[in-house]
Amino acid sequence: MRNKTQSGRLARKAYLFLLPSLAGTAVFVLLPYVDVVRRSFFEAAGGRFVAMQNYVTVVGNSAFRLASFNTLRFLVICVPLLVLVSLFCSMLIAGLKEEGTVFKTSLLVPLAIPVASIVLLWKLFFYPQGMVNQITALFGMAGIDWINGDTAFGVLVFTYVWKNLGYDVVLWVAGLAAISDELYEAARVDGAGIVARFLYVTLPGLSKTAFLVVSLSVFNSFKVFREAYLIAGEYPHESIYMLQHLFNHWFVTLDIQKMSAASVLLLLVVALPVITKGLASRRGET
Known part of the structure; x- marks a missing residue:
């Protein structure tokens, strides 16, 4: 008591x-967001209650469907790729111990580079007159527009992974440091190999860290719009036309009712998995 x-x-x-x-x-x-939810059920101009009409209009919009598909494809490809690559790098750093400090520091450098500087660097490399095309020309290959062509999606994926790799590595390294060495010693005594130790000691010990890394990776994926906007402009190649581009266009035209309905839908899609996972974790602890 x-x-x-x-x-x-x-x-x-x-x-x-x-x-x-x-x-x-x-x-x-x-x-303010409660007001956004309210506005999603009304006309922006006359204030007339339209129920679900704004949502029907947004879902039926071809630009919204294209942006939603590209955003979902970006999440499905980039988040697992970033999680796996950062986990591999963190285990490599943990194995190197003191020698891995320089490697870990170098991975954090992209976080310190302003977005505008990254855009200039990418233009230097990937524009038609950039360094990549000049290098490929030495081997007799024709130059391509990496940013405004079919390769634009790959450039954006690379940008996202390169930018956020160091941050996730730091989280993984902290999670690995929290796993007791005694567990690994006990596993070795029982005859567990590298794969078995990873599956039955490392992964269970990183469960909470994994949830944090995946959640932050999803949230950070929406920030890649800055790079896409500054590199390719308001109307980029259709493969990298994201929801943020669409929201930007609706904001410029003050299409409040569409923005409100689409933002509510986006919140539901992003927040529901996180809330569900959090509730499941609490039930598991009790």
Whole structure:
């Protein structure tokens, strides 16, 4: 009973410290988004209640379907690729120990480079007169427009992985450091090989880290619009026409009702898996 009373007091103190941040979040984030949800059921001009008509209009929009498909394809390809590559690099760094510090630091360099500088670098490499085409020309290959052609999606995938690799590696390394060496020693004594130790010791020990890495990778995937917009402009190649491009066009034309309905749909798609996973984790702990 005494422990419950102390924990209750600590919880109340914690909420008091969080109150200013919670109030700011409520005023500047939650309440405006509640208004967005409300607007998704009304006409922007006349304020007439239209029920689900805005959602039907958005789903039936060909640009929305193209942007949704490209965004989903980007997520399905990039997130697993980033998670696997960053996990491999983190295990390599963990094996190198002190020698891996330089390697880990070099992976964090892209995070410190401003987006505008990355765009200039990519133009230097991938434009028709760029270095990649000059190198391929030495082997008799014809130059191509890497950014405004069919290869634009590959360039965007590479940009995303290169930009976010170091951040995920740091998270994986922290997760690996939390796994006790005694577990690995016990597994070796039992005759477990490298694959068995990875499957039955490393992966279970990284379950919470994996959830964090995947969640942040999904959220960071929506930030790649900055690079796509600055490199290819408002109307890029159709393979990299993302939801952010569509939202930008609707914002310029002040199409509030479409933006509101589409943002609610996007929130449902992104937030539901995270909420479901969080609830499942809590049930597993209890």
